[in-house]
Amino acid sequence: MLKDLFSKKKKYASVPSEEAxxxxxxxxxxxxxxxxxxxxxxxxxxxxxxxxxxxxxxQLNAIDRIVSLVDEGTFEEFDKDMISNNPLGFPGYEDKLHKDMEKSDLNEAVVTGKGDVGGFSAVFAVMDARFRMGSMGSVVGEKITRAIEHAIEAKLPFIIFTASGGARMQEGALSLMQMAKTSAALKKLSDNQGLIISVMTHPTTGGVSASFASLGDYNFAEPKALIGFAGRRIIEQTIREKLPNDFQTTEFLMKHGQLDRVIPRSEMKETLTSVLDIHQTGGNM
Structure with missing residues (x-):
């Protein structure tokens, strides 16, 4: 009797909960x-x-970030229709890509283009963690490389916002090759006296943190972002030591000289405008 009574209460109690x-x-x-x-x-x-x-x-998606930074009506997107295929025949990869396309309304994990910030033109690459956790596959590497090449040709600064879990496992070595390709393109931009600004957001990890994310003339980051290569647990097991609680955070990296500045999102456009202004009037571009 009591068992039946309690089971009834549970049943009826669940109805308003679902309705709520x-x-x-x-x-x-x-x-x-x-x-x-x-x-x-x-x-x-x-x-x-x-x-x-x-x-x-x-986390801020790529489109909203661009809107928050770029002067209205000045953004021109590059390579919008470029999409990934399945070069290694990885099971279920195409389905995952299509689901992320629908969820994010993007064709890949990075949006590239050209626009003005405070009246100063620049080339942008803005990663989006909603698409395969911002992982870097062949198309991500190709779009970023093309954007860098455009910056070289147009003699414009290059600004990249990173948000990534690292290299994309479904593309194997092809995704790892993007580390070298993007890094080589940035070296060419640097050799041509081009300005490189990298802004690391949460999270920036793996192969992305070990390649283009860390190669800026200015390396900025948003507050409390996770930034690092290997995972915390792997490092602790390897060195057999307990790491500080703030290890691999923006603040930890700033304290140890790996970043130039931590910039709140509300101050980002003003800061980028100031940097672009300094380098334009200084004749570096």
Whole structure:
């Protein structure tokens, strides 16, 4: 009798719970993982995906980042229709790519193009972690390399925003080759007196952190981003030591001289404009 009574209560209790869930549209509210504050998603979007309570920087997609930085009406996208195939015949890879295309409304994990920041022209490459965790495959490497080559030809600065889990496992050695290709292109840009600005956002890891992300004349980062090559656990097991709690964070890298500046998102456009202004008036480009 008691068992039946409790099971009935459980059954009936679940009905209003489901109804309550359905009454709140999905995505209307966002919970900050740092301070646990719950806020309207549209409000945090107005604040460039930065928590107004604690300043936590949520991931920002490529399109919204470009809109926040580039002067209105000046952005011209490159290679928009370039998409990945499945060179190694990796099972299920095409399905994953198509799902990410639908989810992100992008064809790949990076958006490249040309636009003005505070009236100064530059070439951009902006990675998007929604697409295969921003992993670098052949198309990502090719788009970034083409953008760098355009910067060389047009004698423009090159600005890259990184957000990546590293090389794309489904493309094997072909994805690892992009580390060398993009790095060689940046070396050519540097040899041609080109300005390179790298801004690392959360997360910037693996082969991306070990190649083009760290090769800027200026290496900036957003607050509290995860930046590093190998994972924390692997490093601890290898060196048999406990790492500091803030290891591989923006602040840790800044403290140890691996970054030039930590820049809050609200100050990013102003900072980039100042850097571009200095180098244009200084005649470096």
């Amino acid at each position: 869930k359905q009454s709140v549209p999905e995505g209307i509210m966002t919970k900050c993982p740092e301070c646990k504050a719950i806020m309207y998603t549209k409000e945090i979007k107005k604040n460039l995906m930065v928590c107004p309570q604690c300043g936590h920087h949520h």
